[in-house]
Amino acid sequence: MYVVLGANGRAGGETARALIEHGEAVRVVVRHPGQGEKWTALGAAVVVANIEDTEALADALKGASGAFLLNPPPVRGDPYARTDELGAALADAARRTHLPKAVVLSSIGAQHASGTGVIATLNRFEARLAGVAPAIAFLRSGYFVETWSEVAGTAVSEGLLPTFLEPSQEIPMVSTIDVGRTAAALLREDWTGKRVVELAGPEDWSAGNVASAFAEVLDRPVVPMLVPPEGRAVLLAEEGVPEEVAGALLGMYEGIANGLFTRQDGSEHRRGTISLAAAIERIVATVEPADRCSAPQ
Template sequence: MNVVFGANGRAGGETARALIERGAPVKVVVRRPEQGERWRAKGAHVAVADLYDTDQVARALQGATAAFLLSPPPLAGDPFSQATQLGEALAEAVGRAELARVVVQSSVGAQHDAGTGVIATLHTLEKALAGTAPAIAFLRCGYFVETWSEVAEAAISEGVLPSFLDVDQRIPMVSTMDIGVAAARLLTEEWQGERIVELSGPRDWSARDVATAFANVLGHPVEPVLIPPEQRHGILTDEGVAPEVASALLGMYDGLASGRVTREQGTANWRGSTPLQTAVKRIVAAVHAAA
């Protein structure tokens, strides 16, 4: 049995779908019972657990051979102290479950313990989980293409793509569709030891590349627009992001701009197959469907 946490999120959901498509037995772990109904309809088992609760996580992992673990997006409070708590809870639960394989969603840049903003929380998680299973892989993903869904409305209605990234800086990006495929592969193949796999799309992309993909999908020009650093914290907090979380998120963009958030030498580098325009087309379709 493969246990997938975060199934109602982007990467967790794609991992569960990829496992189901492979015909692998899947148990998804959700925070509330009603979130599991759509997964039951797909043939998955469902468990309910809070990732920060060791006992609940251990029960969800009972009888499993492999698990996909991740850190939920921070919503409030100090993301860095929360990462320490999460790492301790998950490490103990994995140890109790005696899993054969664990795949941990991480990020490009997680080799650093500072200077990367919120990504440093994944450094903490990697350190806590290292050695907790005979086979453990840290799947360090690039910037999610699907993150651009948060500004897709502006691209659709105004022809602009607001960006916290330098519009011409190419960075590792990846669609969550490719994350699901890679995670399912690691969960179901036989291997031993600790692995670091850095995952990005078919090539590195910039905000300008993303804007071009939106333009091609929408059939009208879309221009990338860099948001000045001094405006960013206010924009995030005005949208309801907690101040401490906003600072951690913006630290990630500072790390990307400085080049600190980059691949680590000597690790495995995998490339996904999903074209940028394919991922953007799905974003646009979702926005239209929700309208």
Template sequence: MYVVLGANGRAGGEVARALIERGEAVRVVLRRKEQGEKWTAFGAEVAVADIDDADAMADALKGAQAAFLLNPPPASGDPFARTEELGAALADAVRRARLPKIVVLSSIGAQHASGTGVIATLNRFEALLDGAAPATAFLRSGYFVETWGEVAETVMSESVLPTFLEPSQKIPMVSTIDVGRTVAALLCEEWTGKRVVELSGPEDWSAGDVASAFADVLGHPVKSMLVPPEQRAAILAGEGVPHEVARALLGMFEGIANGLFVRQGDSEQRRGTISLAMAVERLVTTGGR
């Protein structure tokens, strides 16, 4: 039995699907039982628990051979304080459940304790979970291609790709499909101790490459448009992003611009198989979802 957190999110959903496709028994952990109807239909077991409730999480993890854990994207409050609370609670739950193996979602660039905005929370998240299970793997993922779904409607309606990333700067990106498949493979592998695995797509891509991929799928030109740094905070505020969360997100883009979103080098390196064109075509087909 494999336990998956965040199954109704991008990465967790792909992990659960990949495990089910491999014929493995899966238990998804959700906040409310009604959220689990589709997973029950897929044959998964559903456990109900708040991710920061160590008692409930320990119960949800009991009897499993491995689990996929993650630090959900911040929605409000101080992302760093939230990471401290959540990481401590999950580590406690893993130890109390005597879970033998965990795979923890992290990010390329998480080797830096500062200078990377919200990514730096994952540096701390890794530290809190290090050693919680006899076998621990930190999967440091590239920038999710699916994140561009947030501007897909603008791209399709206005033929412009707004971006906080410098259009020509190539960085590690990856489809969440590859994240799910890689996590499933890691969960099913045998090892002991700590591993750091860095995952990116078949090649590194830029925002300009993403615009070109949209253009190919849509059949008309798409131009990438860099949003000036001085305008970004107001844009996030207009979208309802709380100030502390916005500051952490903007810090991430500053860290990327400063060259900190790079592979550590001495970690295990893996590349996925989903091309940028395939990932973008899925975004267009689903309307960015």
């Protein structure tokens, strides 16, 4: 039985699906009962728990042969303090239940303790969880291609791709499909000790490449539109992102621009198989019809 946290998120959901497709017994952890219905339909066991609750986490991890653990994206409060609290709760629960194997979602660039904004929380998360299981792998993912879904409506309706990334800067990006498949594969592999596995897509890509993929899928021009640094905080505030969270997110983009979003020497380097065009096509399929109708002709 494998336990998956964050099953209603991008990476956790793909991990649970990949394990189920391999015929494995899966137990997903969700916050609300209604979130478990789709997983029950797929044959997974469902546990309703707050992942910051050590007792509830320990109950969820009992009897597991392995678990997929993660630090959910921050939505409010101090991301660094929250990471420390969650990391401590997860570590305590894993030790109490003698969890034999863990795959922990992290990020490329997590080797840096500072200068990378929200990615630096994962440096702390890794430190909190180091040694909690005889077999532990930190899966450092590239920038999720699916993050571009947040501006897909603008790409479809206006032919513009807003971005905080310099359009020509290529960085490790990867579809969450590949993240889930890799996490599932690691859980199913036989190994002991600590591993750091860094995962990117078939190639490194830039915001310009993403815009070209949107153009290919939509069959019309899409161009990247760099949001200048001085306008980013205002934009995030308008979208309702709390100030502390916005600061951490903007720090990530500063770290990327400064070349800190790079693979670490000595780690395992893997590449997925999902192409950029395939990932963007899946994103476009989720865009609301109203956005499609308003697209320039």
